[in-house]
Structures are given as structure tokens and as C-alpha cells.
Amino acid sequence: xxxxxxDTPRRRAAGLVCTGILVLIAAAFLAPLVxxxxxxxxxxxxxxxxxxxxxxxDNFRAVMTTDLAWRPLWNGLLLCGGSALITVVVATLAAYPxxxxxxxxxxxxLYTVLFATGLPITAIMVPVYGLFVRLQxxxxxxxxxxxxxxxxxxxxxxxxxxxIDNVPINLEEASWVDGATPMVALRHIVVPLIAPxxxxxxxxxxxxxxxxxxxxxxxxxxxxKLPASxxxxxxxxxxGAVAYGQLAAYSVLYSMPVVVLYLIVSRAMxxxxxxxxxxxx
Amino acid sequence: xxxxxxxxxxELAGAAGxxxxxxxxxxxxxxxxxxxxxxxxxxxxxxxxxxxxxxxSSFTNAALTGDGAxxxxxxxxxxxRRLFSDPxxxxxxxxxxxxxxxxxxxxxxxxxxxxxxxxxxRSRWLRGTVGGIVVSAWVLPEVVSALIWYAFLGQHGTLxxxxxxxxxxxxxxxxxxxxxxxxxxxxxxxxxxxxLVYNAAxxxxxxxxxxxxxxxxxxxWRRLWNVILPLIRPSIVTNLMLIxxxxxxxxxxxxxxxxxxxxxxxSTLPVLMYQQAFKFSExxxxxxxxxxxxxxxxxxxxxxxxxxxxxx
Numbered sequence: 251x252x253x254x255x256x257d258t259p260r261r262r263a264a265g266l267v268c269t270g271i272l273v274l275i276a277a278a279f280l281a282p283l284v285x286x287x288x289x290x291x292x293x294x295x296x297x298x299x300x301x302x303x304x305x306x307x308d309n310f311r312a313v314m315t316t317d318l319a320w321r322p323l324w325n326g327l328l329l330c331g332g333s334a335l336i337t338v339v340v341a342t343l344a345a346y347p348x349x350x351x352x353x354x355x356x357x358x359x360l361y362t363v364l365f366a367t368g369l370p371i372t373a374i375m376v377p378v379y380g381l382f383v384r385l386q387x388x389x390x391x392x393x394x395x396x397x398x399x400x401x402x403x404x405x406x407x408x409x410x411x412x413x414i415d416n417v418p419i420n421l422e423e424a425s426w427v428d429g430a431t432p433m434v435a436l437r438h439i440v441v442p443l444i445a446p447x448x449x450x451x452x453x454x455x456x457x458x459x460x461x462x463x464x465x466x467x468x469x470x471x472x473x474x475k476l477p478a479s480x481x482x483x484x485x486x487x488x489x490g491a492v493a494y495g496q497l498a499a500y501s502v503l504y505s506m507p508v509v510v511l512y513l514i515v516s517r518a519m520x521x522x523x524x525x526x527x528x529x530x531x
Numbered sequence: 532x533x534x535x536x537x538x539x540x541x542e543l544a545g546a547a548g549x550x551x552x553x554x555x556x557x558x559x560x561x562x563x564x565x566x567x568x569x570x571x572x573x574x575x576x577x578x579x580x581x582x583x584x585x586x587x588s589s590f591t592n593a594a595l596t597g598d599g600a601x602x603x604x605x606x607x608x609x610x611x612r613r614l615f616s617d618p619x620x621x622x623x624x625x626x627x628x629x630x631x632x633x634x635x636x637x638x639x640x641x642x643x644x645x646x647x648x649x650x651x652x653r654s655r656w657l658r659g660t661v662g663g664i665v666v667s668a669w670v671l672p673e674v675v676s677a678l679i680w681y682a683f684l685g686q687h688g689t690l691x692x693x694x695x696x697x698x699x700x701x702x703x704x705x706x707x708x709x710x711x712x713x714x715x716x717x718x719x720x721x722x723x724x725x726x727l728v729y730n731a732a733x734x735x736x737x738x739x740x741x742x743x744x745x746x747x748x749x750x751x752w753r754r755l756w757n758v759i760l761p762l763i764r765p766s767i768v769t770n771l772m773l774i775x776x777x778x779x780x781x782x783x784x785x786x787x788x789x790x791x792x793x794x795x796x797x798s799t800l801p802v803l804m805y806q807q808a809f810k811f812s813e814x815x816x817x818x819x820x821x822x823x824x825x826x827x828x829x830x831x832x833x834x835x836x837x838x839x840x841x842x843x
Contacts, residue, residue, distance in 0.1 A: 268649045269657060274841045275646060276661045279668055279719065280684045286675075289682075298684040330547055335747045344570035351563055359605075366578065368772075368832030370780030373824040375809045376817045377581035380588065398539045398575040403570055432563065461672035465784040468809075476833075483787060484675050486681075494682065501675045 290502045297493035309499035315366045318485065319478070319503055326477035326504075328393055329466065331460035333398035337455045338448055341406035346436050348407070349414040350422075357489065360411075366404040375468050384470055398465055402455045413447040414440055446518075453515050457508045478504040582825065588591075589819035603815065610819040617796050620814035620820065623803040627779065629710060630799050635778035638718035640771060641726025647733055648755070662726070669723030677787035680716035681705065684788075694760055709789045709797035717784055721777070729803070733759070772835040779828055800824045 281299075289295035290309055292302030315321050348356060378397065379388075387393035422435040430438075441448070463479045470476055476484070480502050488496055560746060589610050591603040594824045614620050617712035646665065650658045684704040690702025704712045710755070737758060760767070782801040785791065792804060799808060808817025 265652070267826070271655060272649045272653065272657065272661050275642075275649075276664045278665050279722075281689060282679045282719065283664075283667065285689050285830055286679050287684055297685045297688040329648070340569045340573065343566035347564050353564070358636070364839070365829075365832050365836050366574070366606065368776045368828065368835050370801070370824055370828040372780035372782045373804070373821045373828060374578070374581045374585065376804060376814060376821045377585035377588065378577065380814060380818075381577075381581055381584060396573065397577050401571045403574060407570065433566070436566075453806045461674075461785075463672075463674045479672060479674055482678070484679055486787070495676065501678055505671050505675050508672060509670055523774070 256428050263425060266374050266488060269488045286498050289495050289498035295496060309495040312496050313500045315391050321474060322476055322478040324482040326460055329395050329477050330448060330456050332395040333459050334452050334456040336396060336399035337406050338452045341403055341410050344407050345411035345414055349411050363404045363407050367408060372464060377462060379468050388469060391475055394469045398459045402458055406451050406455060409451055413444040450515055453511050457511055462509050524528060534549055585818045585822050588815055589822050591815050593815040614819050618622060619803060622735055622795060623800045626710060627799040630714060631778045633714040634717035635774040636771060637766055639721045639725045641830055642718060642722045644729050646726045647729035665726055666723045668719050673783040674787055676716065676720045677784045683789050705792055707791055713785045713788055713797055716788060717781060723773060725774060728766055728770045732763040736762050756795055768838055771788050772831060773836060776828060
């Protein structure tokens, strides 16, 4: 590989070829994004790429209304924030006994959890719809948040158990001797130590839920309860074919939170965040 | 990835060397595991329940409206008989295979590996820029990716614009080659994941191993084939399993870009399942399709767990 050993002209040429191919690949990846960025500042945008003649924030102004953008974004925050919180709390509670106690069921349960992380969630949406109809939970935001939380539970349990495994047990043993219950030990000793990991799981679950279109699309019906992932799509169905600039601006608004969160997490975690991508559904 | 495999390893190895918990009164065995209850209830109600219910209801003629909705009748294997004689389903299975092979196994996997290999020894700045661009395609929400590609591949879209500049004639890609369109969009969306996995794997290949291969006079390709690929084999297997499972259940990207059309030309199993259950109101039949998808996913997921499991 370049940079090691002796630098020969042949190697330099190979390096240039590698750089050239990389630049081409990057350009290909960039092309679709360019359209999005240019169109959101262009009030006469079409599907073709062109520089805005009069760059303006008119598109943003047009979609930044309560009905179009603010309420769906707020709904998304409630839905995804709620589901991420539920996931982290429930997963931490479940991970603690799995990490600390021996039992016959532990290993089968853990393997079942790992197995569940791989199942296509898409495939259970039809029966889940049937279940929600039967329990009269259709169009309920709390129920949808709990369902979203359930879908990310297996992976969250798996990750958080790993974090707890890395906490030495003797700290807890000392507190047990003082008569603390396991739950007190969990709250006062383990949680502060695994807080960074927990916040990564929290943010990651939030990002996942924020991008989830299918679940709210199936389980919610009232327009005033829909999160942005669905309203961007309905906007596209209603005005998208004409107001491409507004569609682009709306898409940028809706994407902003996860892009920012991703940057925060990847900065904080360095490369350790990379495996978390495994749960991207 | 590697981290997960490591977790399994630790889980098996660490079980032996763990200290016992405090001695507690009898009956504590159950209360100790009480914190598991919320997770178990949620998973049973919303995960295992629907799976079992889908097994049951795929033997009935349940429907969203009308007679079947009130009192579903037991129809036995009728749904499955229909399933395997339905040209849309066989077409859907085929399209799903094409989609998974094309966009995940070949597209994302090979492109991700290629980018990771090309990045070896490039300047930090170049690596950061290229990596950043590829990752940003991955970070965007799925609906937005789908809309971007809808615009990009349309009749007056950017791709045709570029082709025209080179004197080629464009076409409405979403209409003429819908599968190719969704495959390319999914490669764009998912390649970052494979790239990150292979970057991490290649970072773990010791430099002296590469040096040694070089002194032996192994040329680039042979070195890649005989030294580097065997060393990162576990990452390749894990990555292939994960992206296969993810790609198997892609719904939004295809639904927003083509809605499964034109006709059923891009109705992979998840899209077909949605169409049957919600567009044609045949929940029983839609559920039978989702069961098929679930079984395929379960097989891959099972292999995946077995692969991660160290020989114990």
C-alpha cells in the first residue's frame, strides 16, 4: 500500500489512479445531493440541475407553516423521542439481569434477541395492523411510539448488555454489602458509568425512528398526528410534481435533525459508532 | 460488526469467570429477573404476537372490510395454494432476489470494499471528503433518498441532462427500467455501511503482513486475493448477512420511487405484501406473503447467528 516502503514512480502512478477513481465515485455520490441543495434555494426548481437565478429562502418560507412543517416535525419529535426513551429505559432494565445473573434461560434468550435483530420488521406490519385494529390502537401516537420502541429493543438490549458487561462487578458488590438492592446499584453505580453508551443508543434509536416511514404510515391516520416522514411523502403526492423547490426545502428541513445528531454522535464516538449501523432498517 | 461478534465471544467466555451475585432470600431468583418484564411484555405483544397471529391468519380469509373482517373463515392452505400459483408472487420472489443480489451483495458490498481499498494510504483530507460524501447519502432519511432519486431519474431529471450533454438520448428510467432505478438508488443509499465495515476491517490488517506480501513480490491483485481478503473474511461474511437482511425488507425506497410499478414490474415481496393487504384489502393473503418474507428473513437471520457463534 502506498505510504509504506520505497516510493517508486510506478507506485506514484498507482496512487494517482486510485485518487482519480475515488474522486469519480465521490462525484457520482454527490450528484443527486447537488440537486437537493440547489433546488431548495430555487423557487422555480425543476427535476433538472440548474443554478438558481435568484437564490432565495422563499421555498423554506412557503413550507414553514404550522400545518406543513411545524406540527409534523413536532409529532416526529414526540413519537421518536418517546420511543427512543422507552427503548433505552426498557433495554437497560432488561440488560442488567442478563449481564449480572446466571440462569438457564440467559443464553437462549440472548441468542433469540440476536436472532430478532435480523428479522425483517417490514414483514410483521400487516399482522401488527390487524392487532392494532383489534386492540383499537390505530391512530394512537403513544401505541405507535411503543411499537417503534419494541422494534429497536433487541438491538438496544444487545448493545447495552455489552456496555454493562464491561463495568467491573466489584463496585456493585460493595454496595450490596451495604444493603443496596440491585436496582439501586444499577441506578447509582452502573448507569452513570454506561451513560455515554446509553446516550449513543438513545440518539441512534431516535435517528432510526425519525427516518421510519412505514410504521407511522400504517399505524397513524389523522393528518394532524402524522410525523414529518409521512407528510413529506404526502406533500410529494399533492404538490411535489409541481413545487419541486418546496419539496426540496421540506426534505432538507426534515433531514436536518438527523444529520446534526449523526454529526454529534460520530464526533463524540470517533469510529466506535460504526457498528451501530447494523440496526439500520 | 466485529464488535457484535466480540460481544458473543465475551458472552460465552465471560460466563465462566463471573462473580456470583449477593446471597439473597429464597424467591429472589424470580424478583431478580423482574426488570426483564417490560421488555418481555413488549416483545411478546408487538413482536412474537404478530408473528404467531400471521401464522394463524394466513390460514383464514381475513379482510379489512366486508364479511371476512367480521368473521374470518378458516380456509386451510387456500392462501398458500394461491400464493404459489400466483404469478405476482413468483415475480415478487424473483424481484426480491434480484434486488438483494443487485443492490446489496454486488452493489453495496463490492463498491464499499472498493472504496475502502482505494482509501488505503490516501491523504487524510481525501479520505475524509470521500467518506463524508458517501456517508451523507446513508444518513439522509429513506423517504428523502427516494424523492431525490425520483427527481434524478425522471424524464427531465439530472441523469438525462448529463446524458444529453454527452450526446446520448435519455429516457424515463423509472418507467423503462424500474428495477435498475431502485437498485441504483439503494446502492447509493447503503454503500456507506459496507465502506465503514471494510474500513474498520482493513485497519486491523497488520501493516507488516502487507509489507511481507510486498517483499515476496506479490502483485496488487494477488496480494488482495491471497492475503488481504482471507484476513478480512469474517467481516465480509457478517457484512453480507447484515446487508442482505436489511435489503430484504426495503419498502419505503421502492414504494416512493415506483409504487411497485409500472404494473408489478418492481413489486418486491414487501411492496406486494402492502399492495395485497392495504390496496386490495386482502389481509389474509397479504399476511401469507408477509409470512413468506418472514421465513426467508428467519433463515438468513438464523445463519447469521450461527456464523457469529464461535465454535463452542
